[in-house]
Amino acid sequence: MNTTNNNQPTLLEQLRQPLKTITVPILEASLDLFIENSILKAVPAINALLEVAKLSSTVSNHFLYCKMIRFIAGAEELDLEERKHFLNKHEKNHAKLNQQLLLHLERLDELNKADLFANLFKARVLLSLTETEFYRLSHILQKVFYDDLLFLKKHANEKVLLGTQAEHLATVGLVRGISGFTFAEAEVNIEAFELQDEFLKSEQYVISKAGHLFIQYGLNHIPSGYPDL
Template sequence: MSQIENSMIETLRTDFGDVSKEFIEMGIDSILEDGIFKDIPIIGTLSSVFKVGISIRDIYFIKKILSFLSSLEDTSIDDRNEFLSKHSNNSQLGEKLIFILDRIDDLEKPKLIANLFKRYMDNEIDYLTFQRFSLIIEKCFIEDLKFLKNNINEDIITGFEALGLANSGLVSLASFDGGTFNEVDYNPETEYRINDLGKAIRQYAF
């Protein structure tokens, strides 16, 4: 297990309950220099790795990890350690979490990944489903996911959000209408229904 993957698993085994939900507003220097954050194994490791020339991508990678951890604050150390003791391959798990968090494109998405991870910890979904749903979250535009959450009880949905969800496989075609187009406005009127996959993402990621 590499240093970063190992430190991610080590972090899950420790108490990171002091991760502030206000951290996104903090400057990166504060995050890297604050003793509270550097005491978190994964942040301490990344601080060491990034200490010579930190990029914008590095900054947001750290913030995504902190967002993920802050969303796991309602899980106990005992529960996380019990889960990790039963997991068949912690090296693979640490690598997968790092890979997912590195690729997602929005600071709100780590919260959704954390929700999926908690469902996995609780045996509500299996590891393959966790990976599959995480990939869907990664590929979706965050505003489309919010639209899914807020319209889950609607029989029919339309518009750009519905089109985006269709491209991610979370809604199914109900009827087709090309809509109208002019130079200043385009409103697709094709109708979609939220399918079982969309309902599952809503149930487990939010």
């Protein structure tokens, strides 16, 4: 079993075991329970993640821990043997991969993004995404506003996207402005964007290749029912 330099279990190594032993005790927990740790420390796998995160009493460290838990919970859909196969395949660069995953989780500014990061990681494990695609989409996830991603998912089947949220999505490469031609008003579902009186003033956008990949593999499953932490 791979460990860190101080022989503490790594985040990746938690994927080698049945994940319900990790996720069941914490998915209904509040931040108070995270801070107290009395229940969580009774679960060996949870205690291991506490050591990985080197948690203190600071809010930022507890926030990272919550994101780690959500990431691990998201990987639960992967078959245990699939997870083990992926880890064995990347045995030589285990430390680097573990460091990269933790770094990406640390940089996420919203807890819900950890669920989407887990979706992207699952697609990487299943080889639906290349390594380059995985890291490119993970980098985009760090920069994009979460509500804009929900907007992208909601309007995934539209011919053209309009409005401020589409403009923001263009800054991270998930949509691109149309050049050389525009859609006629009759071709656009204007009511979906509530821009009836501003159609001629609004720039038009279409979903990019990266946007389609993110919709398919990052936004394919958005968990609900988690507590507000």
